[in-house]
Amino acid sequence: MFSLSRKDLAALAVFAAVVLTMPIWLAPFGAAYPGLMQKFAIYAIFAIGFNILFGLTGYLSFGHAAFLGVGSYTTVWSFKLLSMDIGPAMLFAIIVSGVFALLIGYFSLRRTGIYFSILTLAFAQMSYSLAYSVLTPITNGETGLLLARDDPRHLDALFGAQATAAGLPQPTLFGMSVTGYTGFYLCAVILIIAFYLSQKIFASPFGMALRGIKSNQTRMNYTGFNTRPYMLAAFVISGMFAGLAGALLSITDPLAGAERMKWTESGNVVLMTILGGVGTLFGPVIGAWLIKYFENIFSAINTNMLNGLFSFLPDGVQTFVVTVLSKFVGEGWHLTLGLMFVLIVVFLPGGLVEGFHRLMVRLKRQKATPDGVTSVQPAE
Amino acid sequence: MTNFRTNRRGLLKGAGAGIVALSTPHIFTKGAWAQNFCNDPTSGKIVFGFNVPQTGSYAEEGLEQLKAYELAVKHINGEGDGGLLNTLKPAALKGNGVLGRKVEYVTGDTQTNTDAARDGARRMIERDKAIMVTGSVTSGEAIAQQSLCQEMGVIYMSGLTHSNDTTGKDKRRYGFRHFFNAYQSGVAIAPFLAKEYGTDRRAYHLTADYTWGWTQEESIKNATEALGWETVATVRTPLGLGDYSQYLTPVLNSGADVLILNHYGHDMVNSLPQAVQFGLRERQANGKNFEIVVPMFSELMAVGAGEAVKGIIGTSNWQWSLDDEGTKAFTKSYGEAYGQPPSQSAHTGYVQAILYADAVERAGTFYPPEVIKALEGFEFDGMGNGRTVYRDTDHQCFKEVLVVRGNENPSSRFDVLNVIGRTPREDVTYDASIFGGELGPYEPNKC
Numbered sequence: 001m002f003s004l005s006r007k008d009l010a011a012l013a014v015f016a017a018v019v020l021t022m023p024i025w026l027a028p029f030g031a032a033y034p035g036l037m038q039k040f041a042i043y044a045i046f047a048i049g050f051n052i053l054f055g056l057t058g059y060l061s062f063g064h065a066a067f068l069g070v071g072s073y074t075t076v077w078s079f080k081l082l083s084m085d086i087g088p089a090m091l092f093a094i095i096v097s098g099v100f101a102l103l104i105g106y107f108s109l110r111r112t113g114i115y116f117s118i119l120t121l122a123f124a125q126m127s128y129s130l131a132y133s134v135l136t137p138i139t140n141g142e143t144g145l146l147l148a149r150d151d152p153r154h155l156d157a158l159f160g161a162q163a164t165a166a167g168l169p170q171p172t173l174f175g176m177s178v179t180g181y182t183g184f185y186l187c188a189v190i191l192i193i194a195f196y197l198s199q200k201i202f203a204s205p206f207g208m209a210l211r212g213i214k215s216n217q218t219r220m221n222y223t224g225f226n227t228r229p230y231m232l233a234a235f236v237i238s239g240m241f242a243g244l245a246g247a248l249l250s251i252t253d254p255l256a257g258a259e260r261m262k263w264t265e266s267g268n269v270v271l272m273t274i275l276g277g278v279g280t281l282f283g284p285v286i287g288a289w290l291i292k293y294f295e296n297i298f299s300a301i302n303t304n305m306l307n308g309l310f311s312f313l314p315d316g317v318q319t320f321v322v323t324v325l326s327k328f329v330g331e332g333w334h335l336t337l338g339l340m341f342v343l344i345v346v347f348l349p350g351g352l353v354e355g356f357h358r359l360m361v362r363l364k365r366q367k368a369t370p371d372g373v374t375s376v377q378p379a380e
Numbered sequence: 381m382t383n384f385r386t387n388r389r390g391l392l393k394g395a396g397a398g399i400v401a402l403s404t405p406h407i408f409t410k411g412a413w414a415q416n417f418c419n420d421p422t423s424g425k426i427v428f429g430f431n432v433p434q435t436g437s438y439a440e441e442g443l444e445q446l447k448a449y450e451l452a453v454k455h456i457n458g459e460g461d462g463g464l465l466n467t468l469k470p471a472a473l474k475g476n477g478v479l480g481r482k483v484e485y486v487t488g489d490t491q492t493n494t495d496a497a498r499d500g501a502r503r504m505i506e507r508d509k510a511i512m513v514t515g516s517v518t519s520g521e522a523i524a525q526q527s528l529c530q531e532m533g534v535i536y537m538s539g540l541t542h543s544n545d546t547t548g549k550d551k552r553r554y555g556f557r558h559f560f561n562a563y564q565s566g567v568a569i570a571p572f573l574a575k576e577y578g579t580d581r582r583a584y585h586l587t588a589d590y591t592w593g594w595t596q597e598e599s600i601k602n603a604t605e606a607l608g609w610e611t612v613a614t615v616r617t618p619l620g621l622g623d624y625s626q627y628l629t630p631v632l633n634s635g636a637d638v639l640i641l642n643h644y645g646h647d648m649v650n651s652l653p654q655a656v657q658f659g660l661r662e663r664q665a666n667g668k669n670f671e672i673v674v675p676m677f678s679e680l681m682a683v684g685a686g687e688a689v690k691g692i693i694g695t696s697n698w699q700w701s702l703d704d705e706g707t708k709a710f711t712k713s714y715g716e717a718y719g720q721p722p723s724q725s726a727h728t729g730y731v732q733a734i735l736y737a738d739a740v741e742r743a744g745t746f747y748p749p750e751v752i753k754a755l756e757g758f759e760f761d762g763m764g765n766g767r768t769v770y771r772d773t774d775h776q777c778f779k780e781v782l783v784v785r786g787n788e789n790p791s792s793r794f795d796v797l798n799v800i801g802r803t804p805r806e807d808v809t810y811d812a813s814i815f816g817g818e819l820g821p822y823e824p825n826k827c
Contacts, residue, residue: 143590
């Protein structure tokens, strides 16, 4: 049941190694601090989940951030009402976002194509507006849901584990605090598990059925195959992944705000998946990392830093280079990201993963040409 | 051929090895983080983190604030004309950096969004080793960063934040606010409303739907009801809305004769001109002239709202045209550096950076509890607001509050507000316990 094909096992091993050594290989990029690495892991989970729906079935959900938000809110409420332990918090976040996905999926999946996208977008925007208006007692509106010292925390109180230390309680895993690097490794391990799950789904008959739906749903129906339960299952699973990501966001930083449900967030996960490569295992993860990197590192570069970086150039040239580049960093990071997105979609429709494959093929061909006698012959 | 299939035993072995591998880097990194306190700069650089909205609905005020922070760093390091370092009394800063060491800074964009604000603050603390984080234009941002900084054990000097919650319900030991708050606005503006518009009025509130809007609505409601005004309705509007017509139409037939706009930044720049275009100010209601009040506004908003702001009464934290030494010095340095007079957003940011640096100088250490104690109860003058105290029980600054009115005949693009009253510090001082909340411990977390 837990077995993987040899190729998948190798991929999983490589993936785990890459994720766990993040603090080392991210250091030269200025991104090796726990806050960002946690975000890398969390948004990768979000994108992996999204890819199960979009990559396998081709249904473009434009409202996935709603599940992220629901997961976050559930987690903070679990911290407030039940326990500061992250176990129940994650469990509830996954269940609640799953139920929520079931509800939205049930209605949205009655339509396909652009209508499906618009329906999911409508539901997500509705949740977002509700979080801002009617539901403010639950969501605390724009301010965001915060922990307070005098929250009831019934489970903790039951076991007499009420925090006695001064200040706000912190989320714990069996009494171990999950901030900083501990928080990162927690997210990393969960990311690896999520990746493994997505590998299993990709390789399963269920995954095959989903691919069938993507290539030709009508034909699937004509062969007597009821596609709706499969679609709904894929939608709920991907909603649960998003809920889990939302839970981790609130675990590493116990605050939930409505802007997590905004359509820009939903758009972001679509960008991540497309940037990396739709329907591939690694693609969404790479896309998520790239976008988060831009958002956090590129947006923080200011003219001062640029001046320092280009101080080796002669004076006039330095000013010129800095003036030009400063439009693309800092507040202009959206511009850089947009340009990159356009280039990738135009030249590499399969995302960065396709680029990587092309590169590999080219390298192989170069190696192969000297003794390329046994070239492929067309069949007769 | 080797068999690559895993059996249970192999899996267990692998898992064991994985756990060992996992815990190794953790042991090493833990050592790196074990300092006396978070980002102890004994051997590193002194880094301030300036986290302000550079995009989003409050971007304009955020960019102003950022410029002021850059100016503050120059002055602390002894460059430029020294600005308010010369007028601050008592001052410990000597213009040679902090504790004799030069200050550097990093910047971040909060995108007018609490998540992004916290991401930015974490980057500054975890990667850039900032010893202090400062900056905000919304109370949402300020409260989010403040609670994060408390967890990390890094002092947070909030920028522009006017909600009562920042130093009330959500106050933190590591958070400090120089800016005034909604409660003080209410106290300061009430006598002027009574004088101008009488004590028999019916008010309709439009309120930005977040912590600041809620507390301002509450404070202004309490203050005006104490005058004898009646509150007809309080309506919440989402933040960042462009078109307010759907909210303005009901005002016409509500029986109200005063519209109170609890909006700030872009919201007010949109809602006020739209209200004026609706003809509200030419209207008669209940036999009186219909009036609009914007309880809190700034010169940037006044510039943005243009003609509509003329004659409108509100409150302000500070105004560049005041004639005390501090204000003159700051307006001069800022004007020379950037070619225009500073806004109150710039002023509060600048003052916060200087006050932190000064507190470190007085404490003689960067150790946060000592710096906090140096700030708590600190009585100072010469920063443009007259005699000011940082109250120890809630980390709120108490100083004069200005009542301003949109200038009918502006002499320049920046001459948009007239100061019509200065409510003394004693009148706007309140009991810290009315808002509840708890400051939390002094002892820093080791981030």
